[in-house]
Amino acid sequence: MAETVKLFVNGREVEVEAGKNLIDALRVVGIEIPHFCYHPALGADGNCRMCLVGIEDGRPPLVPACKTPAQPGMKVLLDDQKIRKIQRDIMELELINHPVDCPVCDQAGECRLQDYYMEYDLQDSRMRVPQVTKGKRMDFGCGVVHDQERCVLCARCVRFTRQITKTGELGIVNRSDQARVTIFPGRPLNNRYALNIVDICPVGAMTSRDFRFKQRVWFLQKDEGICHGCSTGCAIYIDHHREKNGDDVIYRYRARTNMQVNGYFICDAGRLSYKRENENRQDLTLVDGVVVDFEQGIAAALEKMNKARRPLLLVSPDATLEQMWAIKRIATFYGATLSGYSDAYRIDDDGDDFLISDDKAANRYSLELLEIDRDRESFQAALAHADLLVNFDNDLFFSPINESLQRLLGEQDRISVCSHQLPVFSGSSVILPCASPSEYGGSIINRHGVLQRFRRAVRRNADPRDILEITHLLGGAISSAERAWPGIRQSVPVLRSVEPEQIPVEGLLLNNSEERDVGP
């Protein structure tokens, strides 16, 4: 527990963490100080003036809370008459040229300006002169659309490109009421984290081309999830919505703050990977190319597996720890060879030193922990030798590098348990649809060894089964994620004392060693 200090807010004593600025420190105890420009990742800028508070200790009458560290005994005034007046005045200033187009603004419902207007202002406009007009729907590149008129010039976006991505595409040009955020002509946003700008913009000035006008935010159900785009395992929000009688559709991923994994941001590729959850899904159960009931599919698969003398089970490096364990158990049950071969999930030199990783598999670390073989040669040898391949959603052709494998696969009798219609699964004699990561829960371990747990977010009409349930139907002993844990604890020393229900929201760092680059 960090050191704490006691101070007074509006006469009430509170205990907060020492050294933090007032905005962050007081938020923890449920006291919000309004602000636009301050963002914990970008530091204090002090340009919006919205967070001005009074402090009764002889310092200037008003100080910006974002630049004022919490100190013992401090007497902070938030509700004072003069503070309320300042807040009203700042709001009036911000709204002088701001178009009141909340009904058609994509940010309505999650806009600070809108919230603060309701909370602090509520006055009619006194403006009798024409508003300053600026650029609308400007394409800033990377899917970011800018509306200059809605901008409150908090400069969060500008600071983001300078401090976080270090690409500096944005700047504020001109001065006074002509000031506006823009790009240098001919040099649009060009970085792999650009859509975070949309997240950090406190108003509707920065919107995502991908999400714009697709859905009103108050209709979205916001669930916590973990990005499966690469082995960093960033914490995300999964925003989805189910129309009446329709299917549950994911509309976007947003960054969820997790200081142990991704901080405040996620990469654009991960953010847009929600599309994978919606598109190209395998909904039908097929036996020899004929559509059948799921139960018939299971029966056909069972028959094949019971007949097979040398079955080979292939596990996906995206599967959860519990799923991997269940597949491992079922492999033992059938006396099958088990492989976690997944070279294709790696894109060399794609990663950076921030969030993006070369390894596009979410849970390769668990393959190593469960001692599941990941070697190419042994997989290929096993494949040549096997008479049945049961593929649990492993996309061997994530990148087109495996032509020799493709030939081998073509000759093999295959059962595919798959969430998506992918080339690798076509030609399988039995295809069983399964759930994609947003549709099941479980635990994954990222490349730094952080164990995170996520829950099911999405339920579809044609509800696909979790791989874990399917292994159970195919004769496996594990029927649920909870039931997998006693076995996991027993066989993996580092997880021996882990209670899945007690894993903190930020995840559990399994060991303190340096980052492990878990090989294929």
Place this chain on the structure above:
Amino acid sequence: MRDRSQLQAAGQPFTFDAERNDEFERLCTRYPIRESMIMPALWLAQEQQGWISAEVIEYIAERLDTYPAKVYELATFYTMYHLRPVGTYHICVCRTLSCYLRDKQEIVDFITDEIGIKPGQVSEDGRFSLEEVECLGHCGTAPVVQINGEFHEEMNVEKLKAVLAHLD
């Protein structure tokens, strides 16, 4: 304040000539923070070319290892930088409070009527250009007009007529 963000291209790459390059290098030693050199560098470029083109901004950003957008910010913020070619006589009229209250608008209107140029424009013959600028620091003797760097204080239309008449 008009919008100054419409950058023009000169159509040819910009580099400092030998003299300005030496001056640039000399000034660099005086600024421990390299980005502080943006303004003097813009000034040098304007001295050489007469105005700040898109190429100048890119060149300076590269020389100072900073972002073009940052140089762009400063060039558009300060009215002393010309973002397009100016006339032989560049007339700056202060538009900030004291001058505003003491009828700077009459002077601007006079120039617009007489020479036919609005703030930001250059006369057809290329002799005059007009800019409304931020505070010139002569509030005590407002309104003030600056022509090619020379200050004319307590200006009014009559005095301006006389000043213009004396320009060749």
